[in-house]
Amino acid sequence: MISDETLSVGEQVLASNIKIYPNPVQDLLKIDFNNVEVTSIKIYNLLGKQVFEQNGMVDKSINVSNLTSGMYLMKVATNMGQLNKRIVID
16 A cells, blocks of 8 residues: 655545545556545656546546556646545556
8 A cells, every 4th residue: 555645734635535546556546536526637657747637537437557567646636626646556
């Protein structure tokens, strides 16, 4: 399990309302959001290159099977602010 060491107060509120699992992930990354409107999701590799983007959140899962194994940064933009989450793809 990957954990984020420091979260701002706003990110703590978002983190308690948005669950991203499993982490590490192989194929489908699931996202549960309580009373939060997700406006976009972006995934970046460690070089800062954007490798995934989705505007809005209709489905509660993202297929990441086309991404190579490694660590990524996921940015979830919502009506309450932005949540940054590290994810690992096996």
